[in-house]
Amino acid sequence: DAGVTQSPTHLIKTRGQHVTLRCSPISGHKSVSWYQQVLGQGPQFIFQYYEKEERGRGNFPDRFSARQFPNYSSELNVNALLLGDSALYLCASSLGPGAGELFFGEGSRLTVL
Amino acid sequence: TQLLEQSPQFLSIQEGENLTVYCNSSSVFSSLQWYRQEPGEGPVLLVTVVTGGEVKKLKRLTFQFGDARKDSSLHITAAQPGDTGLYLCAGAINAGGTSYGKLTFGQGTILTVHP
Numbered sequence: 001d002a003g004v005t006q007s008p009t010h011l012i013k014t015r016g017q018h019v020t021l022r023c024s025p026i027s028g029h030k031s032v033s034w035y036q037q038v039l040g041q042g043p044q045f046i047f048q049y050y051e052k053e054e055r056g057r058g059n060f061p062d063r064f065s066a067r068q069f070p071n072y073s074s075e076l077n078v079n080a081l082l083l084g085d086s087a088l089y090l091c092a093s094s095l096g097p098g099a100g101e102l103f104f105g106e107g108s109r110l111t112v113l
Numbered sequence: 114t115q116l117l118e119q120s121p122q123f124l125s126i127q128e129g130e131n132l133t134v135y136c137n138s139s140s141v142f143s144s145l146q147w148y149r150q151e152p153g154e155g156p157v158l159l160v161t162v163v164t165g166g167e168v169k170k171l172k173r174l175t176f177q178f179g180d181a182r183k184d185s186s187l188h189i190t191a192a193q194p195g196d197t198g199l200y201l202c203a204g205a206i207n208a209g210g211t212s213y214g215k216l217t218f219g220q221g222t223i224l225t226v227h228p
Contacts, residue, residue: 004155033215033216035216035218040220040221041220041221042117042119042201042203042218042219042220042221043156043201043203043216043218044218045215045216045217048215056215058215090155090156092155101158101161102146102158102216103158104148104155104156104157105155106153106154106155107154107155
């Protein structure tokens with residue numbers, strides 16, 4: 001069975017641009033969470049979606065948005081990119097909305113120049 | 114804001130040595146998880162502890178959850194080069210009886226085991 005898949009794996013943007021990151025959860029998992037991991041730090045919670053509804057939001061500005069589709073895949077959008085948005089963006093899936101076992105993808109490495 | 118403080122931040126040891134990584138908070142967590150992350154990959158779950166005082170063993174790794182569910186430790190016996198990686202603790206808090214998939218991570222411990 002395929003694990004959590006994320007795309008793209010690496011991308012480079014310039015300040016002010018916007019980016020869309022995509023995530024496909026493990027088959028049968030209905031919950032997707034997004035985390036930002038800056039180099040040298042632990043991941044920080046951005047969003048959680050369950051059954052296409054936002055169930056949790058971390059302390060991130062409104063430039064960050066996300067959505068979940070009927071097939072449970074998800075997109076994370078970041079507008080007006082800043083240098084500080086450079087990070088590894090991790091998607092995690094789980095069966096339900098609880099913080100039980102999370103399965104992480106390999107992440108999308110975003111570099112903002 | 115719930116914070117998890119991990120220590121030490123860096124650990125460089127020789128093969129065969131023992132080590133302990135600590136994870137502390139002023140908040141009470143419903144459960145605490147330990148992950149291992151290798152370069153270029155996402156974190157992989159090692160264990161989940163949910164009961165205060167709980168001890169779990171996974172081969173050479175021993176995990177403990179504090180009685181008050183505010184702290185945890187990871188002990189590795191006879192470390193091997195394959196144990197090298199970033200170790201992360203992460204806590205979950207039930208909100209109104211339902212946790213929402215939000216984990217609070219510590220900043221991580223980079224472990225290097227030299228042959």
